[in-house]
Amino acid sequence: MRRLGGSVIIALMLLESTTVAGPLLRQASVKWHSVGVSAVSEPTGVESMGVNPAGLVAQGQQFISGYSSHFQNAYTTGIAGTSFSLGQSMTIGVIGALRRIDDIPETVSVGSSGVQVGSFADTELSAKVGFGLRLNPNWSVGVALGGYNHAITSETGSQWTFDLGTQYVINGFKLGVSVQNVNQGAVQWTTGHSDQTTMEVNAGISKDWGGITTMVSASQENSDIACNIAAIIEVWEHLVIMGGVQDVFDQWSGGVGINLSLDTTSLLYSYGQSTDLGETHKIGVEFAL
Amino acid sequence: MHCKNRIHLTIVILVAALVGPFMVSDAKGSEEMVEYIVKTSGSVSRIQGLPGQRLRFVAPGASIASTTPEYIVVKIQKSSEAEWVSGMSKVAGVESVEPNYPVQISDSPSALNDPLVSNQAHLFPPTIMAALQVVPIRVVKVAVVDTGVDHTHPDLASQMAVNSAETINSSDDDRNGFIDDRYGYSFYGYSAGRGGSDTRDVHGHGTHVAGVIAAAANNGVFGVGINPSARIIPVPFMDSTGRGTQFDGAAAIKYAVDMGAEIINCSWGYYIYSGVLADAVEYAKSRGVLVVAAAGNDGSTITQFPASFSSAISVGSCGINGTRSSFSNRNSEVDVLAYGDSILSTLPSGQYGRMTGTSQATGVVVGVLSRLLSAMPTRSMTVEQITGMARLQTNEPSVIDARQYIAAFTITTADVAVAMATPIEPSVPPVQILSTVSTTLSKVMNFPNPVRTASTKFGFSASTAGRTKIRIFDLGGRCVKTIESPTSQGDNVVSWDLMGDNGQLSGNGTYLYNVELTSDSGMAKSRGKLTVLR
Numbered sequence: 001m002r003r004l005g006g007s008v009i010i011a012l013m014l015l016e017s018t019t020v021a022g023p024l025l026r027q028a029s030v031k032w033h034s035v036g037v038s039a040v041s042e043p044t045g046v047e048s049m050g051v052n053p054a055g056l057v058a059q060g061q062q063f064i065s066g067y068s069s070h071f072q073n074a075y076t077t078g079i080a081g082t083s084f085s086l087g088q089s090m091t092i093g094v095i096g097a098l099r100r101i102d103d104i105p106e107t108v109s110v111g112s113s114g115v116q117v118g119s120f121a122d123t124e125l126s127a128k129v130g131f132g133l134r135l136n137p138n139w140s141v142g143v144a145l146g147g148y149n150h151a152i153t154s155e156t157g158s159q160w161t162f163d164l165g166t167q168y169v170i171n172g173f174k175l176g177v178s179v180q181n182v183n184q185g186a187v188q189w190t191t192g193h194s195d196q197t198t199m200e201v202n203a204g205i206s207k208d209w210g211g212i213t214t215m216v217s218a219s220q221e222n223s224d225i226a227c228n229i230a231a232i233i234e235v236w237e238h239l240v241i242m243g244g245v246q247d248v249f250d251q252w253s254g255g256v257g258i259n260l261s262l263d264t265t266s267l268l269y270s271y272g273q274s275t276d277l278g279e280t281h282k283i284g285v286e287f288a289l
Numbered sequence: 290m291h292c293k294n295r296i297h298l299t300i301v302i303l304v305a306a307l308v309g310p311f312m313v314s315d316a317k318g319s320e321e322m323v324e325y326i327v328k329t330s331g332s333v334s335r336i337q338g339l340p341g342q343r344l345r346f347v348a349p350g351a352s353i354a355s356t357t358p359e360y361i362v363v364k365i366q367k368s369s370e371a372e373w374v375s376g377m378s379k380v381a382g383v384e385s386v387e388p389n390y391p392v393q394i395s396d397s398p399s400a401l402n403d404p405l406v407s408n409q410a411h412l413f414p415p416t417i418m419a420a421l422q423v424v425p426i427r428v429v430k431v432a433v434v435d436t437g438v439d440h441t442h443p444d445l446a447s448q449m450a451v452n453s454a455e456t457i458n459s460s461d462d463d464r465n466g467f468i469d470d471r472y473g474y475s476f477y478g479y480s481a482g483r484g485g486s487d488t489r490d491v492h493g494h495g496t497h498v499a500g501v502i503a504a505a506a507n508n509g510v511f512g513v514g515i516n517p518s519a520r521i522i523p524v525p526f527m528d529s530t531g532r533g534t535q536f537d538g539a540a541a542i543k544y545a546v547d548m549g550a551e552i553i554n555c556s557w558g559y560y561i562y563s564g565v566l567a568d569a570v571e572y573a574k575s576r577g578v579l580v581v582a583a584a585g586n587d588g589s590t591i592t593q594f595p596a597s598f599s600s601a602i603s604v605g606s607c608g609i610n611g612t613r614s615s616f617s618n619r620n621s622e623v624d625v626l627a628y629g630d631s632i633l634s635t636l637p638s639g640q641y642g643r644m645t646g647t648s649q650a651t652g653v654v655v656g657v658l659s660r661l662l663s664a665m666p667t668r669s670m671t672v673e674q675i676t677g678m679a680r681l682q683t684n685e686p687s688v689i690d691a692r693q694y695i696a697a698f699t700i701t702t703a704d705v706a707v708a709m710a711t712p713i714e715p716s717v718p719p720v721q722i723l724s725t726v727s728t729t730l731s732k733v734m735n736f737p738n739p740v741r742t743a744s745t746k747f748g749f750s751a752s753t754a755g756r757t758k759i760r761i762f763d764l765g766g767r768c769v770k771t772i773e774s775p776t777s778q779g780d781n782v783v784s785w786d787l788m789g790d791n792g793q794l795s796g797n798g799t800y801l802y803n804v805e806l807t808s809d810s811g812m813a814k815s816r817g818k819l820t821v822l823r
Contacts, residue, residue, distance in 0.1 A: 023764075023765055027764065027765055070764070071766065071801065074801050074816075074818070075764065075799075099764070101764075101799050101818065103818075104738070104739075104799060104818045104820055105734055105738055105817065105818065106738060106739070107734050107735065107736040107737055107738040108736060108737050109736050109737050109746070112782060113736075113748055113780065113782075114734050114735070114736025114737070114738075114746070114748045115736070116734060120739070120820075122798070122799040122820055124798075150797070150798065152739060152797070152798075152799075152820055152822045153739065153822065155822055157797055187796070187797070189797060189822075189823075191741075191822065191823060193797065193823040195796035195797055247767070251766075251767055251768055253766055274766045276760060276762065276766070276768065276803055277762060277766055277801060277803075277816075
C-alpha cells in the first residue's frame, strides 16, 4: 500500500490492523462487502459489528443471513446474526461467520520435487456479541466481544477480541471511528505456536447528498495506509445500489451491491472483482423483527 | 507395446499399394472385377502356352488384360478372387500373384484449397507426405477420448461419426445403455452418476486433437487433418480444466470400443497405474482396437498411463527436424515420436490455433494410422498387426486378407521412420496430467503443504523458458508477497521463506497464490492454495 505519511485525506488517528476476527466478519458480510471499510461511518444493523459496533443501535431488531463464494469459489463463507432493542437507545446483537476452504492439496517433499498425498480443509469461525448505545440523536457508541477459532487438519487456534466504535453526526456529515481487537491478543495454536495480532483502526466520513451517500475512509496497517471510497445510491425507495473501491492507491479491488427492500424483508446481492483472483458473489437476506 | 525396447521403430507406409486391387465393373456392369498381376518364373510364353481353359477353370470369367515379357495382368470376378489366387499360385511357372493397385496423383497438402494448409508445418515432412499419399477407400472411426469436440467447427462438422441408430429423444434407441448418444457420449462425472449426451468441447484440447486427425480437406476453409476420411467419435470425460478420473476415462474407452472405433486417441494420462484403465485398454485390444496415448509433457522419464500399458502405443513428441521435444517424456515405454511442436489445428468456436505437446503428437500418429487403416479394404486386423503397419517391415507375400495385403504390398520407406520414430534416449523423473498449449504450466504445487517449517517451495513444470511471477494473497485478496524469477523449460522450484513484502512473517492460515509464466510464445497461469501451520 502506498505510504501517504502526513498527507492523509482524513486527519484521524490511525493505528494498526490485524487479520483475524474482524476481517472474517467483514469478508463474509453481504451488505457491506461492496463498500468495505468505507462503511465505518455508515453501517447500520447487526452486520456493523464487522466494521463498527456503534452501528448496532441504528437498526434495532433484525435477523440477517448470507452466503458468499469468494474468488471463483476458492472458498466460501456464511454469516448469520440477530439483534434486539432494549428500549429506545440500546441494542444488543450477536453474529457469527464461518469460512470453509476445501480441497487444499496436502503435499510432501520427495527429493527436490513435491507429491500430492491427499487434501485437507481449513475452517474459521468468528462470533461476536455486541452492545450499541445512542447517547444522543447525533452520537452513538458500541462495543463488541468476539471469539475466534481456526481449525486446520487436527490443529486449532483461538483468540478473544474486544472492539470499540463510535459514530457522530455533525453538520450533515457522519464521522465514524472503530478500533477492533483492542486487546491485541494472540491466536494460540495447539501446535504451541502463537500469531500475535494488532489493533485494527478504521476511520471514515460520509455524507448524504440527497439520495446519494458518498463515503471515504482510511485504515492503517503497520506504517502503510490504505484509502477506500464508496457510494450508496438510492435508486428507488425500495432499491439501493452500493459500490466501492478498496485500497484505491495500490491493490485496489472493487465491488457493487444491490439491496431490494420489500416491507420488512430485504434481499441483497453483491459482486466483487479482483484482477488477480477473480469474481466474488454474495447473496443475503435481512428481516426487520 | 510389445518390443518396447525397440528403439528404432520403422514406419512402413503403404502408398498406392494399400488401396486394394484395382476394381472395375465388367461390360455388363453386373459383377465387380479386380485385376491381378501374375509374375512368371520364366517367360510369359510358358504361361500363355497354357490352355485357355486352364485359366477359366481356375476362375470362371477370367481374362487376360495385358502381358509383358514377365507379367500377365488378369482380370477376374471379385467373387472368385480368393479361389483364383489360391489356384493360380499353384500353377507351375507362377512366381507370385499380386493385386494391381490403382495409382493416382497424390494429395499433396499444397494442392488442397484449404487456406491454412501452408501453415501446418507438420504435414510437410517427407514422412507425413508419404502417409498422405495413401489413398483412403473407406471410413475409419476414431474415438477422441478427451474434453469433447466442437461438432460445429467448419472443419469438423462433416467429420463426426454419427450413431444413426440413436435419435435425440431422451431414450436409448439403440439400447446400448447410453441415452441420446448420437454424437458420442460424455463420461465426465460418470463415476459420480453423471454423464450425458452433450459431447461439446469444454476446454479446446479435444477439438484441437480431433482436427489434427481428421479436419476436413478441400472445403476451402482453415486447414486439413492427416486423415480426412476418418470420422470422429467424441467421448469426453474431462472438465474445463482438463481433468478427469481414471474410472471415467476407462468407461470412455470401453464405450468407444463398443461404438466401433478402430483407434482411440488418448491425449492424456496420469503417472499412477490404474487397474480399471488397464482393463479398458486390454478390452480394446481384445476387440482389435488400438489405443494410442500421450507419453506426457514433463520432460521426464516417469511413465504415464494409459500410454505405458503394454497394449497401448505411447507417443512422444519431436520437432519437425525429428529431434525429441524437450518437454516430451522419455522412457522405455515410449514407442514412437511424432510431431508435437506448435501444431496448427482446430479450436472451438470456429477458431484455429497452435498447441504443443505429446497430445498433439498423439493426434498425428492416430491420423497416420487411421489413414493407413482407411486404405484397408476391410477391418480384420489385430492390434499387433495395426501397430505392425507403423513399425514393421515384412516381406511375406500373400494376397488374401487385409493383413496380408499389408505384408505383400508395403513399400518400406526408411525416411518415414526417421521423423515418426526417432531414437529415444532414456533417463530422468516426475509427471502429471497433460493438456497443452504453447506456453503451459503443469505440476503446480507448493510443498510441503501444510507448511509446518520455516519455508515452502513452489514447484512447477514450464513448457518453455521464460519468467515466472508468483503472487501470494491473503483471503481478503491482498497480495502479501510477490516472487519473480527466471524460469527454465521443464521442472522449476522457487522457495518462499513465509515473509511478506512488508517484512512480516505470515501467520497461520490459508493463502491463495497465482503462478504466472510469461514467455515469448505466450502466457500461462495457474493458481493454488497454500496453508501455513506452524
